[in-house]
Amino acid sequence: MSEPAPGWVPKLVALDIDGTLLRWVDGAGQTHAEVSEAVADAVRRAREAGAHVVLASGRSPHGMVPVADMLGLDDPADPVWVVASNGGVVFRYPPMDIVHEQTFDARPAVMAVLEAHPNALVGVEERGLGYRVNKPFPAGELSGDMIETPLEQIVAEPVSRVIIRDPEATADDFVELAGRLGLHGTDYVVGWTAWMDLSPVGVSKASGLQHVCDELGVDAQDALAIGDGRNDLEMFAWAGRSVAMGQAIDEVRQAADDVTATVDEDGAAQELGRYF
Numbered sequence: 001m002s003e004p005a006p007g008w009v010p011k012l013v014a015l016d017i018d019g020t021l022l023r024w025v026d027g028a029g030q031t032h033a034e035v036s037e038a039v040a041d042a043v044r045r046a047r048e049a050g051a052h053v054v055l056a057s058g059r060s061p062h063g064m065v066p067v068a069d070m071l072g073l074d075d076p077a078d079p080v081w082v083v084a085s086n087g088g089v090v091f092r093y094p095p096m097d098i099v100h101e102q103t104f105d106a107r108p109a110v111m112a113v114l115e116a117h118p119n120a121l122v123g124v125e126e127r128g129l130g131y132r133v134n135k136p137f138p139a140g141e142l143s144g145d146m147i148e149t150p151l152e153q154i155v156a157e158p159v160s161r162v163i164i165r166d167p168e169a170t171a172d173d174f175v176e177l178a179g180r181l182g183l184h185g186t187d188y189v190v191g192w193t194a195w196m197d198l199s200p201v202g203v204s205k206a207s208g209l210q211h212v213c214d215e216l217g218v219d220a221q222d223a224l225a226i227g228d229g230r231n232d233l234e235m236f237a238w239a240g241r242s243v244a245m246g247q248a249i250d251e252v253r254q255a256a257d258d259v260t261a262t263v264d265e266d267g268a269a270q271e272l273g274r275y276f
Contacts, residue, residue, distance in 0.1 A: 088203055
């Protein structure tokens, strides 16, 4: 683990959402997402100090807007930059203004995965509504509505990202499968569970963040990235300083320059508190 250089202060702060800014808590008979006051205050201080705060997530744009609102990043006079769909979509908010989007033909990769996992669930974003899915996903896993759609229609047009989910498999099953298939023409990320995000080759949170940096005139070496998942690995390699959340798996922790406390201990706020 390494400390930031003396006097180093990030000009851009790239923040994962789930497991970094958001923690999941039980209450009123159901689990819901929550941003702690400490984390919201740390994000506010970073912006007030002049740092560019960028939300970077595998979530769809539709699923990221409520988080921006929860963090108080909803001022039309100072729109926040957002990297959604693991880099497939870059937008500013509010209002939502799509600045950059990359799409690809996902059909070959989806069919290759379904050959090994024929009962898997497939979903693509239906912007502004939710997701088109071949079968319903487990409750709470997707934001917005689930619109059941024949698989051939789901993969008929280019998309920015495809989700494949198999509740009967494990994350290790998907890691092994992706390595075996090669998934030519796409990049992939496996989540905590048997959840795979497919995106165009070369598209990741890092590529989306570089697009933002190009727009802002900021160098990647002046960026701080905080995250907790496999989809943060490219972002960690890209940023001048990378920090893993305390609950991250070993692969993610080892890829980071440092490890902060867990999301339940406000680890993101602790790291931001070093500078702001």
